[in-house]
Amino acid sequence: MVPFAGWDMPVQYEGVISEHVAVRTAAGIFDVSHMGQIETRGPAALALLQRLCSNDVALISSGGAQYSVLCREDGGVLDDLFTYRLGEQRYLTVTNAANHEQDFAWFVAHRDGLDVEIIDRAADYAMLAVQGPRARSLVGAVAGAPLPARMTVAPGSVAGVQALVCGTGYTGEDGVELLLAPADAPAVWDALVGAGAHPAGLAARDTLRTEACYHLYGNDLDLDHGPIEAGLGWCCKERTGFIGSDAVAASREQPPAQRLVPFVLTERGVARAGDQVIGGGHVTSGTFSPTLEVAIGLAYLPRERAVVGSEFDIDVRGKSRHARVAERPLYKHG
């Protein structure tokens, strides 16, 4: 267990490589209860989320899910979010643990008279992610109803307890995430482990998400980089007028100096977050890929070098290591 943002985090159970492989080939279960949740409900819930989230929240149908970023006026990224539409006028937004309190305060500060309730639900939900090619069949076997499709959410019973079942994840595999009452979580965990899900820790979650090229806030996303630099232009719909949309539009017009790209090392060693790219730029995530069996990562590179196939060198603790910009994602299921 390792402390993080006030939580004791399960980093590793059996070993990061075997946990990683279990998720890629069978099913793993992660305790991600540190993630926060903010509920917004009322006639103006959509209007508030449209003001805050970079994506077009009006496009989420009831029972749908959507990824977005939360920007400041200057386009700096405050957090990245998943928003689920639970009802006609009811949404649940999942935040990163370290940002949750600040996000909640940001939501409240921008209500501006809108007719919407904003409720901090972080203490009301535990969160279990079951991921891998066998995840759906394994959860389905103990669920009361068919599981919701990818990128949708539905309430349902799992191992005899009520949960919000979400067809989402952070590993590049199919699977579900379960939002449930904290008191119910241990029994559901035990039932799913009993059914064959391998306990997987946050170290494996990091290698899995890096292979899938999913951003980690605090590493690949921060206030100093906008969504265009981070390669998240696809989830920014400036037409909605969200906070920061002018800055995002401007950086589409006038591309920023750097761009986040995935890379592979073409020689031995592992580049880590914080390592400098020779000639400009830096590594924001770096690890060893158990699937590809080479070191991989994400790095901000000068724009002219941030193209697939471009070769560059990273200063890895005083040694120059050769790397190449790779296609996103570094790993694709199937």
Added chain:
Amino acid sequence: MAEASYPADLLYHPDHDWARVEGDVATFGITWHAQDALGDVVFVEVPAIGALLTQNEPYTEIESVKAVAEVFAPLSGEVIAVNDVLIERPEAINEDPYGEGWTVKVRVADGAEASGLLERDAYVASLDE
């Protein structure tokens, strides 16, 4: 992964390294505790034969999925053999840290340096502090 163990016939360096001294030759490696803290080892950089190691100075790096660690020489000496197995099978450090996972053999420069190392019980006690 191997069960926790700390053989009684080794000498231990407080930075989680071990030495097996046989005459004027010593074999080095990292302890069970060190490999457990690192997790799955993916790369090991071994020094060249003939390299001169200095007690308490780093002589190699071990890279795991999670982190990289410097490995400290428990004794000074000249490297006379390196464990090439680790180039192809770095996981040997996790599986068998006192056997197949050894790193180097050195010709010990000064046998008196061994007095600065810990016996098994003292090392194990240091892990609980």
